[in-house]
Amino acid sequence: MTSRKQHALDAGYIAERMNPGHPGHKVVIYNATEQGLDDNGGRYAVVCDMHGSVCNETSLPRARSLMKSPRTFCEECTL
Numbered sequence: 001m002t003s004r005k006q007h008a009l010d011a012g013y014i015a016e017r018m019n020p021g022h023p024g025h026k027v028v029i030y031n032a033t034e035q036g037l038d039d040n041g042g043r044y045a046v047v048c049d050m051h052g053s054v055c056n057e058t059s060l061p062r063a064r065s066l067m068k069s070p071r072t073f074c075e076e077c078t079l
């Protein structure tokens, strides 16, 4: 149960935002390596904390845009 989890103290935390389709859940941007995630696709990792989906991005502006629309990378958010 992570719906009320605060992510600001997580390793590699950069930003978070409410999941627009699932209020109470968050979409979080991390520095991938600091969070222990794969950085092959880019140094930024956008994570849907409700479903655990991860999407890598090389640019922070693009990561922020993904954060606003998790449906573009999290299959379960589209359901």
Ligand SMILES: [Zn+2]
Pocket (backbone or CB within 6 Å): 048, 050, 051, 052, 053, 070, 074, 075, 076, 077
């Ligand atoms: Zn999701």
